[in-house]
Amino acid sequence: MNLIIQNIELILLFFGIALLYSSVGFGGGSSYLAILTLFGIEFRTLRAISLLCNITVVSNGSFQFYRQGFLKFKKVVPLVLFSIPMAYFGGRIPIQEEIFFIILGFALLLAALLMWIQKSLQMSSVSMNTETWWFNGLIGGSIGFLSGLVGIGGGIFLSPVLYLLKWDEAKVISATASFFILVNSISGLAGQASSPEFQIDLLLALTLMASVALGGLIGTYVGTKRFKAVTVRRATAILVAYVGVRILIKYIG
Template structure:
């Protein structure tokens, strides 16, 4: 066991809270799982693998709920997925050095934090979706998919703020796309890790953390706490992700 029992229970409780809050707004929590795991583990293979597994568990519940409510527009979501899935696989299959991985992770976390802050403070829901060139979803999907595969997250935390800023569609439709995007790219990223033989987990730790996010995610998808989560949770999470991202960069740069 690489994490002391006391620390592991503490991390599991944090994972439970992250899954509950993130799932209530359509995210999986991958960036925060990475941020926390980076404080307790040194193996970036284990960090990426564990974060992706937790992502898949959490957003599966969100996808089911949003699909049942009729917010899944598969025809509109397809262009994002067609390019993001292969790029997430390629990104995850890269054999990065430990230092390179942590530098990319730090940059990605800082970027994610600023995107969350901008989305929270500047977001104005679209009354009518704006029209953009048909190539835009393919390009965004490819770029975010590659980045998500490299650092071990689903990518929704990058994609959703961009689409909100562009007023691409209604918030709930963007939330549905974000959940679906995270799910398919996390699965693709996991496949890339397996292909590259870099899928590594610590059995007792991972089992406990997956159970924690499963419970938190199921509760989060069934709770209507949007009046609190839509702003306060994003800002608190952005603060945490920003601090840890800067710490990782300072430690490896």
């Protein structure tokens, strides 16, 4: 009970993030990292908690997309086949605190930019052959490595890229991003756990997982009726960009 009282603000923020992100098919990893950073949580614990919360949220989302027939495994397999080992490798790499936060800062700024312009990307006219294994494997592997390194699922990077490439219809892209987040989060977490430097505050992690589980359930079933996807993305883009700038000022400035 003391743990809940001491971290009530953090718990409520995680609940809200899960509710909003799940309403558009994401897990919330970038914002979990952003909030944990603002709260001064030890950096070796940040990535593991973020990935555990991601897994909690997108497990249900991926299952719902699968039930509705939006997961096209023939197209998804090349993405995750290369992203899974790369996310594991990224999660396993030992990294100094200063270097980690510099990479995280730039990654958050990139994520914020992609979230902000995603609507424009949906209306783009780029036309490429996205059916080839090597092309999808290159996309999945690159995003998977970055995701494992910083501790997110990668959906916020993957989704805008797939929209830009006219990869498929919106629901299929959301389903793909959700599943991509799930497998990369599991793989990245496995990579972290295999590292000698791995550590986690298990009680805090379980408390936050319970919070995002509730938020994710509500967001999946109700959120889409109350929140416009573009509003959610741009609101979270502002938060993510703000934290990214603060991190870079602290570790570069």
